[in-house]
Amino acid sequence: MLFTELQLIEPILTALKTEGYTTPTPIQEQAIPHILQGKDILGCAQTGTGKTAAFAIPIIQLLHNSANRGNQKPAIRSLILTPTRELAIQIAESFANYGAKTQLRYTVIFGGVNQHSQVQALKQGVDVLIATPGRLLDLMQQNIIHLHTIEYFVLDEADRMLDMGFIHDIKKVLVKLPVRRQSLFFSATMPPTIVQLAHSILRNPVSVEVTPVSSTVDTIRQELYYVDKENKRHLLKYILQDKSIERALVFTRTKHGADKLVKDLQKSNITAQAIHGNKSQNARQSALQNFKTKTTRILVATDIAARGIDIDELSHVINYELPNIPESYVHRIGRTGRAGASGIAIAFSDAEEKEYVRDIQKLIGKSIPVNSDHDYPLVNTVVTPAAKPNANSNQRFRSNNQRYKR
DSSP: OOGGGTTOOHHHHHHHHHHTOOSOOHHHHHHHHHHHTTOOEEEEOOTTSOHHHHHHHHHHHHHHHTOOOSSSOOOOOEEEEOSOHHHHHHHHHHHHHHTTTSOOOEEEEOSSSOSHHHHHHHHHOOSEEEEOHHHHHHHHHTTSOOOTTOOEEEEOSHHHHHHTTOHHHHHHHHTTSOSSOEEEEEESOOOHHHHHHHHHHOSSOEEEESSOTTOOOTTEEEEEEEOOGGGHHHHHHHHTTOTTOOOEEEEOSSHHHHHHHHHHHHHTTOOEEEESTTSOHHHHHHHHHHHHTTSSSEEEEOHHHHTTOOOTTOOEEEESSOOSSHHHHHHHHTTSSGGGOOEEEEEEEOGGGHHHHHHHHHHHTSOOOBOOOSSOOOOSSOOOOSSOOOHHHHHHHHHHTGGGOO
16 A cells, blocks of 8 residues: 555645655554544554654644634644653654645644743644643643643553653643544553553544554564673673674663763773763753764663654664563664664673563563674573574574674
């Protein structure tokens, strides 16, 4: 199927053509027609499958077709609620790109920066507001934002919202929304708490699920390295000797750990920057931009900061420290292998993290092939992987990793 077959208006088709988009992803193909028909959506799709366009494109069309053609200042008709600043900014960019040929106005608000410029944009009038919960509630309490004109509400990355403790903020927003509205609910995973929240928001929703819950993209090649904790930094630099790795997104569990790793990499003349919640908004955006333009080779991130990272052709994601929540592993490696592209996800596990490996493999329903072809094996304990890949799989991954040898 092509975008031209989804009964989209010419301004959107022209904008999509400018962006180089011709074929919708599965979630776009399934969700867009239902949204255009005015139905609520319960969408479960892994990160990197095109969720933003799946809701942005039809909302732009619906708003454009019923836009006020006079000179009246536009009211906020669509609210997109998302967990992080980075993700909010990228959603706003998507709305601007897909709606470039329309007269709709978009703005994004988030905390961590002075509210003045955001308030000024709101006073000019906007059709679509993309917001993080904290700043949205703050401006609502100041009577700067009112939600009684909302027609289209999107709750994006719902599972991450709950992980970050936003459930009470979400409920405060929901009670201010009009009863008559179209609601779109998207989440990468659907545990019972998410399903319960969805039922409180949606009315007779159409379910759209394009990949099994918590599955990993088939185009991502996963590798597991067992290594002592104190040798992880040496193993990382050993792997990064491969000059074909132009960029790698590296995950740590803590902000302090991210900063410490960046300093160590920089001492070895490897360009690296950290992105996490303690960084200023300007510092985070600068680090992200440098990574996109390949000025910075390594971006070290924590889970919360990385949820909004959308980088084309990102070949490698490295779990320097494994998450204690297995679903987070799926989110992390979903930064690569996006939109059908291939990618490599490398995981380091020390003795204490072997339990996390078992939980992850249980969740994704497959074993992660172990790569033992390196100089920093785990020696402080006996390695007993949850499940051993077959001999052919071992041989294939050994041959694929000859480049890591000195």
